[in-house]
Amino acid sequence: MLVKTYGSAVYGINATTVTVEVNILPGVNFLMVGLPDSAVKESQQRIQAALKNHGYKIPGKNIVINMAPADIRKEGSSYDLTIAAGILAASEQIKRKGIGDYVIMGELSLDGGLQPIKGVLPIAIQAKKEGFKGIILPKQNAREAAIVNGLTVYGLSNIDEMIDFFDGKLSPEPVKVDTEQEFYSRLGQTEVDFADVKGQENIKRALEIAAAGGHNVLLIGPPGAGKTMLAKRLPTILPPLSLNESLETTKIHSVAGRMAKNASLITTRPFRAPHHTISDVALVGGGSYPQPGEISLAHNGVLFLDELPEFKRTVLEVMRQPLEDRVVTISRARLSVEYPASFMLVASMNPCPCGFYNHPEKKCVCAPGIVQKYLNRISGPLLDRIDIHIEVTPVSFNELSEERVSEKSTSVRVRVVEARRKQHERFKNNIGVYSNAQMSSRQLREICKLDKACNDILKTAMEKLGLSARAYDRILKVARTIADLDSKAVINSEHLSEAIQLRTLDREGWAG
Numbered sequence: 001m002l003v004k005t006y007g008s009a010v011y012g013i014n015a016t017t018v019t020v021e022v023n024i025l026p027g028v029n030f031l032m033v034g035l036p037d038s039a040v041k042e043s044q045q046r047i048q049a050a051l052k053n054h055g056y057k058i059p060g061k062n063i064v065i066n067m068a069p070a071d072i073r074k075e076g077s078s079y080d081l082t083i084a085a086g087i088l089a090a091s092e093q094i095k096r097k098g099i100g101d102y103v104i105m106g107e108l109s110l111d112g113g114l115q116p117i118k119g120v121l122p123i124a125i126q127a128k129k130e131g132f133k134g135i136i137l138p139k140q141n142a143r144e145a146a147i148v149n150g151l152t153v154y155g156l157s158n159i160d161e162m163i164d165f166f167d168g169k170l171s172p173e174p175v176k177v178d179t180e181q182e183f184y185s186r187l188g189q190t191e192v193d194f195a196d197v198k199g200q201e202n203i204k205r206a207l208e209i210a211a212a213g214g215h216n217v218l219l220i221g222p223p224g225a226g227k228t229m230l231a232k233r234l235p236t237i238l239p240p241l242s243l244n245e246s247l248e249t250t251k252i253h254s255v256a257g258r259m260a261k262n263a264s265l266i267t268t269r270p271f272r273a274p275h276h277t278i279s280d281v282a283l284v285g286g287g288s289y290p291q292p293g294e295i296s297l298a299h300n301g302v303l304f305l306d307e308l309p310e311f312k313r314t315v316l317e318v319m320r321q322p323l324e325d326r327v328v329t330i331s332r333a334r335l336s337v338e339y340p341a342s343f344m345l346v347a348s349m350n351p352c353p354c355g356f357y358n359h360p361e362k363k364c365v366c367a368p369g370i371v372q373k374y375l376n377r378i379s380g381p382l383l384d385r386i387d388i389h390i391e392v393t394p395v396s397f398n399e400l401s402e403e404r405v406s407e408k409s410t411s412v413r414v415r416v417v418e419a420r421r422k423q424h425e426r427f428k429n430n431i432g433v434y435s436n437a438q439m440s441s442r443q444l445r446e447i448c449k450l451d452k453a454c455n456d457i458l459k460t461a462m463e464k465l466g467l468s469a470r471a472y473d474r475i476l477k478v479a480r481t482i483a484d485l486d487s488k489a490v491i492n493s494e495h496l497s498e499a500i501q502l503r504t505l506d507r508e509g510w511a512g
Contacts, residue, residue, distance in 0.1 A: 001024055003090040005083075005086040005104055006018070006082070006100065007067075007078070007079050008105060009074055010122055013122055013340070015119065017130055018069075021067075021086075022063065022089070023063070023090065024063050027061060028060055029064075030044060030058070031063070032065045033064070033065070034066050034069075035074055037073060037074065040074050040075070042077070043077065046080055047084045047087065050080075051087075051112075053111055054158075056093055065087075073289075073334065075289050076117070077108075078105050078107055078117035080108035081159070082104045082105060085099060086099075089166075094166050098133075098166065102133060102134050102135060103123065104136045105123060105137055106136070107138070111158075113157065113158045114158060115140075116140040116141050116261065118256070120145050120259075121144055121148070122255065124148040127151060132151075133152060137154070137155055143177055143262050144254060144264055146175045146177040146264065147177050147247075147264050147265055152174045153176075154172050187241070190268060190409070193236060193409045194233050195406045195408045195409070196233070196406075197226060198395055198402070199396070200395060203390060204407075206388055206502055208412050208416060209478060209481050209502070211412075212415070212416045213419070213481030214434070214438065215388050215437045216347075216387055216437070217347070217389075218308070218347045218390070219231065219346070219392050220389065221348075221351070222355045222359050226392060227348035227392050228348065231306075233409065234271075237412040238269050238344075241267060246265050246266060248300065249299055252339065255291070256297060258297065269301035270302070270343075272298040272301070272343075273303075281293065283295060283318065284318050284322060284341075286330045290332065292339045293339075295319065299340045299341055302346055303346070304346045304348075308349040308378060313379070316379065320385065322341040323385045326340070351371065352364055359394070380470070386474075387437060387502075420435065422487075423484060436484070437477060439477055444473055449490075454493055454496050457493055458475065458500070461475075474503060475496070475499045479498075482499060
């Protein structure tokens with residue numbers, strides 16, 4: 001007897017429906033075809049043990065299982081429940097009626113319990129798109145799938161519950177999540193705040209400008225100056241996630257298996273801080289079976305690279321294309337997948353190996369030329385993609401001990417959101433441009449026109465401070481953002497002067 005059940009395969013951040021055809025004929029054999037990997041082939045042992053422990057069995061006949069489309073590789077253990085349902089229905093141990101109306105996914109334990117799987121959100125979205133009546137999943141994944149409105153989601157604990165469901169002995173309550181209520185109730189919940197940081201008002205201002213224009217930032221300063229503390233608070237002043245951004249971010253984390261049990265939506269902007277020993281594949285994504293990397297997990301949020309010069313050169317260089325295109329494409333012999341990678345890069349570094357170059361109190365012990373050599377670990381093309389370079393100096397005792405309360409993140413965010421609104425209006429006819437940091441050279445010439453006084457200031461700064469030619473465009477972009485924060489239609493000398501101050505750490509003017 002032939003029975004069809006339905007599962008799903010995830011490629012990139014999208015899913016493809018997989019039809020599992022189970023055919024039972026006279027004879028003794030068990031054959032699985034359709035490009036299953038080792039984990040899928042091993043499902044026979046898991047299914048056999050799970051069924052036996054619940055009073056059922058794999059019939060001793062000629063069983064052929066085809067996973068279509070047969071030219072797409074099937075990976076992982078999430079097809080256990082799909083295959084088990086097909087075997088039970090084809091051998092008439094459970095009723096066949098209605099089994100093809102559902103997408104069935106789940107990993108089986110030997111005792112018949114269901115283990116959580118990856119990529120549930122894109123699977124649920126695809127199931128709704130293709131008109132399935134519902135989806136049957138492990139209980140731990142049910143809330144994540146239930147944010148797809150209009151799809152009936154059943155979260156089950158073991159294979160017995162699935163059998164009773166199709167036999168009509170069990171009517172489980174569908175899992176329901178009010179997506180909008182879930183989103184807005186948790187929106188903006190953070191554990192850190194800009195008000196936690198004592199002093200460093202100039203750095204807070206620089207990060208506010210960066211958040212308002214989507215600019216990448218490099219913080220240079222000695223150990224203990226507060227670089228990491230400030231970077232961790234940057235997501236709290238970025239505009240809140242929209243519902244679409246939240247869904248897209250959740251899809252990526254779901255595919256990567258980074259969703260917590262019983263979680264539904266990600267409502268805060270991601271903050272990823274990989275260690276400097278990370279490999280280039282782990283950063284941008286890839287592997288034999290492609291998975292999202294850290295830059296994709298930071299999509300719609302912040303990627304923080306602490307101790308930037310300590311990262312391997314190859315790791316830093318592979319970021320150059322995603323920083324420009326805001327997407328990373330991973331190609332393999334049989335497939336090519338695309339992951340979103342629109343993130344803000346925030347990097348920090350010591351000014352030299354000992355960490356105390358330009359320190360107001362401690363003396364640098366590095367030999368001549370070592371500071372420049374240390375900075376040269378960061379390539380020009382990568383530095384070219386960082387708009388703001390700012391020096392972080394240590395906080396004095398008086399600033400640390402004073403009782404004055406700093407400005408809260410919510411207050412800063414109001415100004416950032418308003419500046420982003422102006423940019424959204426400005427670039428509404430430019431596809432793929434959402435902030436000042438993404439302006440092309442052509443748009444820069446049209447939007448960032450300077451009067452004679454501003455031109456003179458910029459010329460003098462570049463000559464006296466030794467700023468490079470690459471700094472020119474970056475200064476104009478940052479100046480435009482400062483003007484947006486100041487609600488001014490035209491860049492004036494004050495905006496330009498502040499933008500120049502945020503580039504004084506350009507390599508030609510720093511470390512001699």
